[in-house]
Amino acid sequence: MNQYFRYRQNGIFVSLIVAQIILLPVGKLMERTLPAKAIRVPGTKWTFSINPGPFNIKEHALTSILASAGAGSPYAIEIVSQSKVFYHRKIDPLPALLLIHTTQMLGYGFAGLFMKLLVEYSPFMWWPDVLVSVSFYRASHEVEKRPKGQLTRLQFFLLVLISSFAYYVIPNFFFPSITTLSFICWFWKNSVIAQQLGSGWSGLGIGSIGLDWSTIAGYLGSPLAYPMFTIVSKMIGFILILYIITPIAYWTNLYNAKRFPIFSSDLFDDNGQLYISRILDEKAFKFDQKAYDHYSKINFSTFYALNYGFGFSRITATLTHAALFYGSSIWSQLKEAHGDQKVTGDIHNRLMKKYDPIPEWWFHVILICTVGLSIFACEGFGGQLQLPFWGILLGCALVLIFLLPIGVIQATSNQSLELNIITELLIGYLYPGKPIANMAFKSYGTVSLIHALSFLSSLKQGHYMKIPPRSMFIVQAVGMLISSTLSFGTAWWILSTVENICEPDKLPLGSPWTCPSERVVFSITTTWGIVGPSRMFVPFGLYKYVYLFFLLGTLAPVPVWLLSSAYPKKKWIRLINFPIILGATASMPPIRAVHQWSWFVVGFLFNYVIYRKYNGWWSRYNYVLSAGLDVGIAFMALLASFALQNIYGVKWWGLELGDHCPLAHCPTAPGVEVKGCPVFH
Numbered sequence: 001m002n003q004y005f006r007y008r009q010n011g012i013f014v015s016l017i018v019a020q021i022i023l024l025p026v027g028k029l030m031e032r033t034l035p036a037k038a039i040r041v042p043g044t045k046w047t048f049s050i051n052p053g054p055f056n057i058k059e060h061a062l063t064s065i066l067a068s069a070g071a072g073s074p075y076a077i078e079i080v081s082q083s084k085v086f087y088h089r090k091i092d093p094l095p096a097l098l099l100i101h102t103t104q105m106l107g108y109g110f111a112g113l114f115m116k117l118l119v120e121y122s123p124f125m126w127w128p129d130v131l132v133s134v135s136f137y138r139a140s141h142e143v144e145k146r147p148k149g150q151l152t153r154l155q156f157f158l159l160v161l162i163s164s165f166a167y168y169v170i171p172n173f174f175f176p177s178i179t180t181l182s183f184i185c186w187f188w189k190n191s192v193i194a195q196q197l198g199s200g201w202s203g204l205g206i207g208s209i210g211l212d213w214s215t216i217a218g219y220l221g222s223p224l225a226y227p228m229f230t231i232v233s234k235m236i237g238f239i240l241i242l243y244i245i246t247p248i249a250y251w252t253n254l255y256n257a258k259r260f261p262i263f264s265s266d267l268f269d270d271n272g273q274l275y276i277s278r279i280l281d282e283k284a285f286k287f288d289q290k291a292y293d294h295y296s297k298i299n300f301s302t303f304y305a306l307n308y309g310f311g312f313s314r315i316t317a318t319l320t321h322a323a324l325f326y327g328s329s330i331w332s333q334l335k336e337a338h339g340d341q342k343v344t345g346d347i348h349n350r351l352m353k354k355y356d357p358i359p360e361w362w363f364h365v366i367l368i369c370t371v372g373l374s375i376f377a378c379e380g381f382g383g384q385l386q387l388p389f390w391g392i393l394l395g396c397a398l399v400l401i402f403l404l405p406i407g408v409i410q411a412t413s414n415q416s417l418e419l420n421i422i423t424e425l426l427i428g429y430l431y432p433g434k435p436i437a438n439m440a441f442k443s444y445g446t447v448s449l450i451h452a453l454s455f456l457s458s459l460k461q462g463h464y465m466k467i468p469p470r471s472m473f474i475v476q477a478v479g480m481l482i483s484s485t486l487s488f489g490t491a492w493w494i495l496s497t498v499e500n501i502c503e504p505d506k507l508p509l510g511s512p513w514t515c516p517s518e519r520v521v522f523s524i525t526t527t528w529g530i531v532g533p534s535r536m537f538v539p540f541g542l543y544k545y546v547y548l549f550f551l552l553g554t555l556a557p558v559p560v561w562l563l564s565s566a567y568p569k570k571k572w573i574r575l576i577n578f579p580i581i582l583g584a585t586a587s588m589p590p591i592r593a594v595h596q597w598s599w600f601v602v603g604f605l606f607n608y609v610i611y612r613k614y615n616g617w618w619s620r621y622n623y624v625l626s627a628g629l630d631v632g633i634a635f636m637a638l639l640a641s642f643a644l645q646n647i648y649g650v651k652w653w654g655l656e657l658g659d660h661c662p663l664a665h666c667p668t669a670p671g672v673e674v675k676g677c678p679v680f681h
Contacts, residue, residue, distance in 0.1 A: 001634055003487040004641075005218075006073045007494060007501060008512040009179075013218060014634050017225065019067040020060070020133070021157060021627040024140055027055030027063065057141045058467050061133075062475050065458050069479030070451075070487075076100040076443045077491045078521050079385070079436055084495050085502045085515070086522045087435070089285065091384050093492065098377035099385060100484050103443040106370045107451025108477065110399050111459075112363025118407045119459045120349065120357075124332075125411040127460040134464050136623065156621050157628045164213065164632025171212040172633075172640050176510055177654045179212040180594045185661035192663045192678065196262045199664035203263055204242055205593020208659065209601065213629045214637075216598040219591045223603030224626040228611070231603040233577050237584025238596050241310060242303070250302040255542060257302040258669035265304055265520045265589040267527070269296035272672040280530055285386075287433030287530050297542055298531055303588070304523075309546040310582050311421050313553030318417045318579040320554050322409045324561040325574070348463055355468040362473070371396065378440060386437035387444075391427065395444030398423065403452055410453060411460075417579075419446045424528040432532030435525040451480075510655040516590035553582060594659070 001014050034051035041047070076099045083091040118125050146152050151159065171179050184198025184207055200208025210216065216223065223231065250257045259272040267275035278295045281288040300308075371392065378387040398419060406417050423445035427438050455476055462472040494513075500506035502515035527536055538544045556578040564573040588596070611618045653660070666677035673679055 001638065002071060003073045003077065003490040004494065005634070005637060006491075006517060007498075007515045008637075009514040009516060013221065014071070014630060015221065015627075016064065016068045016071075016133070017136070017222075017623060017627045018630050018634075019071075020064045020136055020140070021624065022631065023060060023063050023067065024055075025154060027060060031055040057137050058465060060141065061137055061461065061465050061467060062471060064133075065461075065472070066475045066479040069454075069458075069476045070104055070481075070483040071479075073491075074100045074104065074484050074487055075447045076103050076440075077488060078518070079439050079443075080488070080491055081495060081502075081515075081518050082439065082522060082525060083384075083436065085518065087280075087285070089384075089436075092381055093488075095377045095381040095384055097485070097488055098373055099440060099443060100488055101481065102370045102374040102377065103447045104451045104480050104484060105366055105477075106374065106396070106399070106444065107448040107453075108455050108480075109363050109367035109370055110396075110403055110448065111452040111455040112358070112360060112366070113400075114404055114407060115358070115363075115456065115459060117404070118411055118456050119463055120352070123348065125408070125460070127411050127457055130457055130461045130464065133461055137465065150620075153620065153624045157624045160625055160628025161632045161635075164629045165636045166632075168213070168633040168636040169640065171214070172512075172637055175654045176512075177656055177658075177660065179210050179215045180208060180592075180659035181210065182208040182594070182659035182661050184208075185659060185664070190663070190678075192666045192668055192680075195661040195664040196666075196668075199263075199659055199661035200594025200597070201592050201659045202261065202661060202664035203593065204246070205597055206243075208594045208597060210594050210598045213633050215595055216602050217626075217630065219587065219595050220599045222626040222630065223599045224606050224622050226603060226607065228603075228607045229575055230580060231600065231607060233575075233580040234584045234596075235600050237581035238600075240581070241306065241585050242588075242593065246303050246306060249306060253669075254302070255305060256299070256669070259667050259672050260299055261301045261665045261667065263303045263589075263593070264301040264665060265523050266301070267523055268299040268301070270299065271296070272667045272669065272674055275299075275526070277526075285436075287532070292531070292535075298527065298536060299542065303585075305543055305546065307585055307588065308421075308543070309549035309552075311549075311586060312547065313549040313556065314579055314583040314586060315417065315421065316550050316553035317556050317582050318409070318553075321557040321577065321579050324557055325564075326409070326412055348466075351466055352463060352469070355466075356470060358469045358473050374444065384436070385440045386434045387440040388431075388437075391431065391437065391441045392444055394426075394430075395423070395441055395448070398426075398445040399449045399452065403449055406449070407453060407456060411456075416453075419449060424524065425533050428528040428533040432534065433530060435529030438525055438529030439521075509651060520590050553578070556582065 005013070031051065031054055036049055036051040038047040038049050076096070079099065080091060080096050083089045140153075180200045182195075182198050182200045182203075182205070185195050188194035188198075196203045197206050198208065199205065200210070246262065249255075250262050259270075260268045269275050275296070275298055279288055279292040280286070281291075374392045375389045378385045378392060379389055402419060410416050420442065423442045424438060426445075427441040431437055431441075458476055459469065459472055462469065495501060498513050501513045502518050504514045507513060527533075533541070535541050536543060537546060560573060560576045560578065564570070567573060585591075585596075606618070606622060610622075662676060663678075666674060668680050670680045
């Protein structure tokens with residue numbers, strides 16, 4: 001379902017909480033209806049039962065992990081999408097499937113090398129995000145007494161699901177325009193600047209809002225599940241970057257900003273036109289230097305250029321923040337992890353000793369096999385993946401170097417750090433002109449690390465809930481193989497059957513298959529993979545000074561740390577979190593201003609207003625409401641897609657996806673001519 005929804009204009013993500021809530025009544029139903037009689041395996045003495053007993057909390061956790069392991073769209077599928085849709089290259093299913101499986105299993109292999117340190121030995125590696133799921137399982141298995149005049153959680157969930165299912169037919173089929181309502185554009189229909197300011201899709205989104213849960217939660221996740229502190233931090237960063245820094249850069253014409261849209265992920269030539277792939281030697285499928293010299297350098301929109309800089313700053317800010325605020329505790333935890341006192345003194349470790357541990361040789365075998373299969377996938381099949389064997393080894397080295405420090409940071413402070421920009425930058429310098437190789441290296445260097453952290457996080461959850469480690473291992477491995485195979489099949493089917501997918505200009509009115517995420521990835525692969533960072537940044541690029549953001553991120557947390565040390569009683573100072581602030585726009589685009597504002601409004605309403613005034617209701621129903629909304633729109637989106645096929649409703653202005661701000665993408669520099677835009681003089 002998540003892979004299916006990825007190609008839609010407003011993506012929908014079916015989260016772990018959905019699986020957790022749905023599996024409880026399903027498990028209870030199976031407990032009551034399946035026969036408990038033992039079944040003998042023919043020719044042996046082995047017997048089993050399909051109903052061995054009551055559906056308990058450990059089974060609930062295991063089945064949820066089985067359902068959610070690898071449940072997001074695997075990044076390696078992007079290679080299939082980019083090859084088939086944007087580069088029009090043939091790619092065989094087998095190397096693509098091998099790439100998907102090896103990048104995920106490689107993460108599991110590396111996780112085993114640090115499992116004892118990050119999960120078992122030290123109780124200080126407590127993985128804060130895991131506690132939310134543990135609390136949910138315990139609460140859901142308590143005997144619930146229905147309060148007088150109130151609904152049970154299950155009744156409330158079903159009511160929300162039905163309501164969400166019924167409502168979503170409006171934005172999904174009859175009235176897609178309500179997904180983005182940009183009121184300023186309605187009043188100033190002929191003003192480029194007004195539409196730049198007001199468009200929630202192609203501009204700054206002032207006053208823009210969406211009346212659709214997929215707009216609110218499709219990209220950013222449900223705001224109901226975030227603490228108010230995170231929402232406020234993200235809002236501060238969002239306002240700072242989008243409404244202060246970006247307009248100043250645009251209207252001072254930084255990097256000839258007025259020649260291009262103020263907000264876009266597209267690439268542009270020096271004349272303000274969309275960048276055409278004249279720089280790619282299609283026959284050899286590599287960068288063409290002569291064509292590049294005779295055409296144009298690549299230009300970004302104002303926001304997109306700045307967002308690269310803030311991406312750089314977030315990496316260094318996370319490391320500085322963790323070192324200053326958590327450095328001493330992390331160091332002491334690392335030392336304690338090697339001693340026996342804390343291990344024996346930890347109640348969880350003592351209780352887990354009755355279960356057989358995961359043999360270390362399992363992880364060694366996985367590592368050896370997956371590295372071998374990875375080299376076979378990339379070097380074989382005519383080099384379709386472009387990445388040489390040393391790229392795989394370098395990606396593995398990055399995971400090996402960064403997994404422990406990033407794992408310690410995430411396990412102790414809940415601050416996640418991804419290596420996206422680092423891997424893109426490194427392979428872009430070492431092996432430029434190869435877009436597929438860039439994505440493949442990113443898969444091995446970044447995605448493998450993400451899966452390793454996910455595996456360790458789930459193991460810690462099993463540690464808290466006293467689930468046998470081997471069961472946790474098997475469930476995650478099986479779940480990942482099933483889900484990634486199904487995701488690959490779903491992607492291949494959609495890309496092969498939806499005509500003109502990812503080409504908005506050729507799609508029928510109201511078609512949702514616009515692929516905003518894939519278009520962003522195409523811009524990234526063109527930037528880092530074809531042209532390469534040396535022609536974009538240092539030494540020959542237009543944006544060489546963007547690297548100064550690395551220094552900005554390094555220094556930003558220092559004043560906060562100094563102030564918090566000088567005024568320890570001012571607890572609010574420590575809440576100033578620059579990794580969150582600088583990363584507030586990290587996923588924009590494909591996330592747009594309308595998604596951010598809708599997310600902020602709903603998050604503030606539920607996690608501040610309702611939380612403070614109706615705390616009892618919030619505690620009882622908040623997360624159930626979030627899950628019901630997610631499941632309802634997911635089911636309706638699937639039903640509408642399969643039942644209505646290519647029928648997109650009656651033709652009227654409300655059927656148009658977007659926000660009716662056609663001038664928001666226009667430049668304002670004098671003399672620049674773009675189709676559909678007025679020319680400024």
